[in-house]
Amino acid sequence: SSELTQDPAVSVALGQTVRITCQGDSLRSYYASWYQQKAGQAPVVVVNGKNNRPSGIPDRFSGSSSGNTASLTITVAQAEDEADYYCNSRDSSGNQLFGGGTKLTVL
Amino acid sequence: EVQLVQSGVEVKKPGESLKISCKASGFSFANYYIAWVRQMPGRGLEWMGIIYPGDAETRYSPSFQGQVTISADKSTKTVYLLWSSLKASDTATYYCARHLSNVVGTNWFDPWGQGTLVTVSS
Numbered sequence: 069s070s071e072l073t074q075d076p077a078v079s080v081a082l083g084q085t086v087r088i089t090c091q092g093d094s095l096r097s098y099y100a101s102w103y104q105q106k107a108g109q110a111p112v113v114v115v116n117g118k119n120n121r122p123s124g125i126p127d128r129f130s131g132s133s134s135g136n137t138a139s140l141t142i143t144v145a146q147a148e149d150e151a152d153y154y155c156n157s158r159d160s161s162g163n164q165l166f167g168g169g170t171k172l173t174v175l
Numbered sequence: 176e177v178q179l180v181q182s183g184v185e186v187k188k189p190g191e192s193l194k195i196s197c198k199a200s201g202f203s204f205a206n207y208y209i210a211w212v213r214q215m216p217g218r219g220l221e222w223m224g225i226i227y228p229g230d231a232e233t234r235y236s237p238s239f240q241g242q243v244t245i246s247a248d249k250s251t252k253t254v255y256l257l258w259s260s261l262k263a264s265d266t267a268t269y270y271c272a273r274h275l276s277n278v279v280g281t282n283w284f285d286p287w288g289q290g291t292l293v294t295v296s297s
Contacts, residue, residue, distance in 0.1 A: 166221065
């Protein structure tokens with residue numbers, strides 16, 4: 069199916085590591101990109117492709133992929149990482165897909 | 176600086192028409208795809224469609240085909256999103272974003288505009 073599925077909510081203790089996952093058939097063929105959206109702000113790309121971080125994105129953000137699952141890992145989570153995270157890929161027709169989003173709470 | 180600047184807040188009534196805009200600067204406008212993304216209140220991101228200003232090629236999500244029109248003006252480096260007859264369910268924040276891709280088929284959106292809040296209410 070042409071869908072990307074994310075857990076609605078995840079929490080992590082300050083300074084710990086958290087993995088946010090995204091599942092979908094299209095991920096067997098295409099890498100995912102990941103976006104961070106803080107309250108009231110536009111999304112910002114934090115990882116694109118296999119594991120590429122745009123300039124200015126801290127190296128505690130990393131991406132990986134296996135089979136039909138893409139993952140965004142945040143190591144040494146900071147309070148400012150609390151946000152909604154969305155994965156994005158494409159389907160075989162070239163249409164863009166977004167996951168439903170994961171709300172990350174930093175405890 | 177590469178940026179996209181969107182038009183301001185809109186408050187409209189059902190049945191009215193609306194065109195919102197997204198002005199690009201800092202990159203070669205004609206050579207990049209620009210997308211529109213909807214975010215309904217408290218909900219996730221939805222890809223609406225995309226345009227290549229160089230030749231005005233457009234592609235719409237099946238969910239939005241026939242509901243909106245995407246256009247571009249190369250002379251002003253501006254992309255537009257048009258509704259001919261708004262519905263209450265069109266209430267949302269709309270983002271434009273530059274679409275990028277690489278040789279292995281990865282794509283991503285960067286940068287994003289600041290968003291345009293559209294409220295449709297009688």
